[in-house]
Amino acid sequence: MERRDKFSSLHPLTQMLCFSYVLIMSMFVMHPVMLFISLASACIYALYLSGTKKMLSLLFAMIPVIILTVAVNMLFNHRGESILFYLSGKPVTREAMYFGFTSSLMLIAVLMWFSCYNAVMTSEKQMYLFGKLLPSFSLMLTMTLRLVPDFIRKINEISNAQKGFGAEKGSSKLKNGMSILSTAVTCALEGAVIRADSMKSRGYGCERRTQYTRFVFKSEDKTVSALLLLFGAVCAYSVIKGAVYCEFYPTFSVNGTSALSITGIFAFILFCNIPMTLNFSEDIKWQVIKSRI
Amino acid sequence: MQVGTEQKKPYKRMNIKKVIVTVCVIFVLIPCLIALGMTVWDDKKYYLVSLGVMILSVLPLLIRFEKSGQKAREVALLSVMTALCVASRAAFYMIPQFKPTAAIIIISGVFFGAEAGFTVGACTALVSNFFFGQGPWTPWQMFAFGVVGFLAGVLFSKKGDKNPVLLLCIFGGISVMFIYGIIMDTASLLLMSSHPTLEGLFTVYATGLPFNAAHAVSTVIFLLLLSKPFLKKLCRIRNKFGIAEHVGEQ
Numbered sequence: 423m424e425r426r427d428k429f430s431s432l433h434p435l436t437q438m439l440c441f442s443y444v445l446i447m448s449m450f451v452m453h454p455v456m457l458f459i460s461l462a463s464a465c466i467y468a469l470y471l472s473g474t475k476k477m478l479s480l481l482f483a484m485i486p487v488i489i490l491t492v493a494v495n496m497l498f499n500h501r502g503e504s505i506l507f508y509l510s511g512k513p514v515t516r517e518a519m520y521f522g523f524t525s526s527l528m529l530i531a532v533l534m535w536f537s538c539y540n541a542v543m544t545s546e547k548q549m550y551l552f553g554k555l556l557p558s559f560s561l562m563l564t565m566t567l568r569l570v571p572d573f574i575r576k577i578n579e580i581s582n583a584q585k586g587f588g589a590e591k592g593s594s595k596l597k598n599g600m601s602i603l604s605t606a607v608t609c610a611l612e613g614a615v616i617r618a619d620s621m622k623s624r625g626y627g628c629e630r631r632t633q634y635t636r637f638v639f640k641s642e643d644k645t646v647s648a649l650l651l652l653f654g655a656v657c658a659y660s661v662i663k664g665a666v667y668c669e670f671y672p673t674f675s676v677n678g679t680s681a682l683s684i685t686g687i688f689a690f691i692l693f694c695n696i697p698m699t700l701n702f703s704e705d706i707k708w709q710v711i712k713s714r715i
Numbered sequence: 716m717q718v719g720t721e722q723k724k725p726y727k728r729m730n731i732k733k734v735i736v737t738v739c740v741i742f743v744l745i746p747c748l749i750a751l752g753m754t755v756w757d758d759k760k761y762y763l764v765s766l767g768v769m770i771l772s773v774l775p776l777l778i779r780f781e782k783s784g785q786k787a788r789e790v791a792l793l794s795v796m797t798a799l800c801v802a803s804r805a806a807f808y809m810i811p812q813f814k815p816t817a818a819i820i821i822i823s824g825v826f827f828g829a830e831a832g833f834t835v836g837a838c839t840a841l842v843s844n845f846f847f848g849q850g851p852w853t854p855w856q857m858f859a860f861g862v863v864g865f866l867a868g869v870l871f872s873k874k875g876d877k878n879p880v881l882l883l884c885i886f887g888g889i890s891v892m893f894i895y896g897i898i899m900d901t902a903s904l905l906l907m908s909s910h911p912t913l914e915g916l917f918t919v920y921a922t923g924l925p926f927n928a929a930h931a932v933s934t935v936i937f938l939l940l941l942s943k944p945f946l947k948k949l950c951r952i953r954n955k956f957g958i959a960e961h962v963g964e965q
Contacts, residue, residue: 537848
């Protein structure tokens with residue numbers, strides 16, 4: 423059964439709020455517990471979005487990242503008190519190792535969230551969000567996204583046409599490829615000018631640009647955004663107050679037992695799992711409706 | 716086609732004043748952010764600060780591109796150049812570091828000017844990551860490719876298509892090796908360790924050296940192959956549709 427992601431059907435602004443907060447939080451707070459929560463939620467969501475096989479292959483691809491990050495930190499960071507051993511006269515410390523693990527956790531969490539981001543935020547949604555800020559640039563983006571497949575199709579067309587009249591015979595593969603490319607480039611450039619003229623004659627630049635898809639900020643968007651803002655604010659408050667903080671140097675100490683820090687971490691758990699909670703509640707609703715039939 | 720090479724007027728020339736203003740914005744805003752990072756965050760959030768620096772340096776140039784009153788035709792031509800970059804990166808995906816992307820960005824900068832070169836570079840990085848996956852490296856790539864295009868425009872757009880190919884090749888090799896390579900290597904170090912040391916930096920540069928060299932060599936090869944025919948084609952388009960007159964007068 424094709425799984426439908428409820429979170430993807432929300433307003434792009436709500437989705438962007440969720441992703442940007444989670445990404446900034448993961449990059450900003452070097453705290454093993456917070457990063458583990460972030461990574462776990464990202465993995466669960468990626469599992470839901472792209473299936474077990476893809477998620478696991480992505481996770482396995484991260485192993486060299488972990489090794490590299492830990493190694494870089496252990497070799498080049500000589501801070502910290504508990505020395506594990508000496509490597510060519512330089513101390514290798516346990517704190518640097520912990521730091522390496524935490525930063526690799528951060529890296530994987532960020533990459534995992536980006537894989538979810540890529541699945542949820544289609545180019546159209548990103549264009550909707552940023553298009554108002556940079557209209558010419560986003561027009562360029564849209565046109566480019568459309569031109570890339572167009573260009574590849576054109577190359578195939580030209581190549582077939584050249585095969586058809588036997589132009590391939592006698593000339594080398596490289597030369598032939600260059601001539602196909604040259605033709606395609608000329609076609610694309612001329613096409614662009616003609617398209618621009620046609621755009622102009624249809625009123626490009628007279629009015630603000632509109633979107634192909636209409637995104638409406640519905641009541642459920644309001645609810646989800648309010649929840650996101652609430653949890654985000656609670657979590658940010660406890661981070662700013664210094665309740666969720668991790669000290670690496672000179673000795674490793676995690677600070678996370680006071681009431682405020684537990685509240686902050688709990689708020690972060692809720693925040694990260696809002697997309698999945700939405701999906702589960704939607705699934706349960708569907709099961710209930712199905713059982714009534 | 717011969718007419719094109721005789722024309723002296725460049726497609727679009729960057730005003731020296733504009734360059735100075737842009738550079739000032741970059742040199743004032745960015746130190747502010749770095750100072751904020753050093754005082755408020757106790758100099759610990761290297762990656763976040765540097766990411767902010769990248770976004771800050773990409774934005775003013777893109778906004779300048781917006782403000783320079785692009786005609787539909789120019790935007791359309793630039794998006795063709797970007798599409799070429801993206802398609803070529805996809806075409807040579809199997810061979811690591813062997814890609815004509817930087818070469819096409821440099822050609823765009825030479826012909827269309829510095830701002831357009833920057834925009835093509837930044838846009839290429841962004842769009843190709845729609846296909847290859849966005850990540851924390853996207854702003855860095857946008858900036859690095861953008862700077863390569865920008866510099867190509869500053870240095871060569873005055874002479875446009877009359878620049879000797881050899882000079883373009885030398886510029887291409889150096890800029891890819893030292894500008895793009897060093898920006899991206901620094902990014903990967905900052906991504907991996909939040910306490911970067913000079914020692915670590917040199918190690919990352921040393922390990923990145925062969926990759927950057929391969930990228931630089933491929934850029935030189937593609938510039939040798941592509942720059943003359945490409946500039947010729949662009950000149951032909953310029954003359955055929957009379958774009959030079961209406962842009963050059965601005």
